Amino acid sequence: MTYDRNYKANVFSMLYEDKENIMDLYNGIYDDKCTDPDDITINTLKSEDGVEGGIFAKFKNDLSFICGAYLNLFEHQSTINRNIPLRMLIYVAKLLSGMVETKQIYRENAVRIPAPRFVVFYNGLKDAPEKEVLRLSAQYGTKVDDPELELKVTVYNINTEKGGEILQKSRTLREYMMYVDRVRLSMEGINDEAEKRTVMEKVVDQCIEEGILSKLLTERREEIIMTSILQYDQAAHEAALHDDGYDEGYEAGRKRGEERGEMKTRVYAVQSLMETMKLSADQALDALKIQGAERESIIKAVQG
Numbered sequence: 001m002t003y004d005r006n007y008k009a010n011v012f013s014m015l016y017e018d019k020e021n022i023m024d025l026y027n028g029i030y031d032d033k034c035t036d037p038d039d040i041t042i043n044t045l046k047s048e049d050g051v052e053g054g055i056f057a058k059f060k061n062d063l064s065f066i067c068g069a070y071l072n073l074f075e076h077q078s079t080i081n082r083n084i085p086l087r088m089l090i091y092v093a094k095l096l097s098g099m100v101e102t103k104q105i106y107r108e109n110a111v112r113i114p115a116p117r118f119v120v121f122y123n124g125l126k127d128a129p130e131k132e133v134l135r136l137s138a139q140y141g142t143k144v145d146d147p148e149l150e151l152k153v154t155v156y157n158i159n160t161e162k163g164g165e166i167l168q169k170s171r172t173l174r175e176y177m178m179y180v181d182r183v184r185l186s187m188e189g190i191n192d193e194a195e196k197r198t199v200m201e202k203v204v205d206q207c208i209e210e211g212i213l214s215k216l217l218t219e220r221r222e223e224i225i226m227t228s229i230l231q232y233d234q235a236a237h238e239a240a241l242h243d244d245g246y247d248e249g250y251e252a253g254r255k256r257g258e259e260r261g262e263m264k265t266r267v268y269a270v271q272s273l274m275e276t277m278k279l280s281a282d283q284a285l286d287a288l289k290i291q292g293a294e295r296e297s298i299i300k301a302v303q304g
Helices: 011-015 019-029 084-099 102-106 160-169 171-187 193-210 214-219 221-260 265-276 281-287 292-303
Strands: 040-042 063-067 070-077 115-122 131-135 152-157
Touching (some): 011 214, 019 040, 019 063, 019 160, 019 171, 070 084, 084 115, 084 152, 171 193, 171 221, 193 214, 193 221, 214 221, 265 281, 265 292, 281 292
Parallel strands (some): 070 115
Antiparallel strands (some): 131 152
């Protein structure tokens, strides 16, 4: 069976189309609790609502909603992205432009708008802090001590071993990561499309039986299976690109060694990996499986 590789839905977005689930997630993060799902107004940007023109055409976000006095913009990321503050700025500008009539902003009295909050839920394979704050000002071409425009995004690492308190407080987020962990473990090393389908059906059945995202998985079973296969394939592709970086670093080092002839090829391979992949000397040596006395010699050469 083949799947549409351009399909862009994700399980996280599907899960939080439900206001009860949004309320659970919101209450897992903030002290100002939401007690009634009817108090939530969802205004997630869809593709057709995206910012028109240039690289921003067809922008969409995973989840945005108003609850009380706050406009909440939530994103799910499986890769580390330092551009997310800029993306959030574009999202919130688009959302606010739809909330306020143009003529209102030219009146004397200040227009009241909900206070924005920006959150990213990260569950990629690359190591990241449990919690981190990204700032728009970090993307400025020059350092500004007191930026006149600032936007802060709180990034939570929701991987099971890092998620900690936030996974404890939000049942839906905890179950989401339980599901993700099972998909990763069960799909590892499987390349045959038919076998992927069989494995995913088994994962979904087991989760439903054990009460893990059972409502969502039951109601949208086929869509979830397709989406999960595509998401896993994408993650595997990104991991392969990472591995290719090691190969490229090694090849660059080999060529430098041949050209200069001053040190062993492996020294240059290690240096290239350190430069291209931003690794420490030990990490580069581990990647190349260099041990023993040769390892010590190369460390001395690299550090010397």
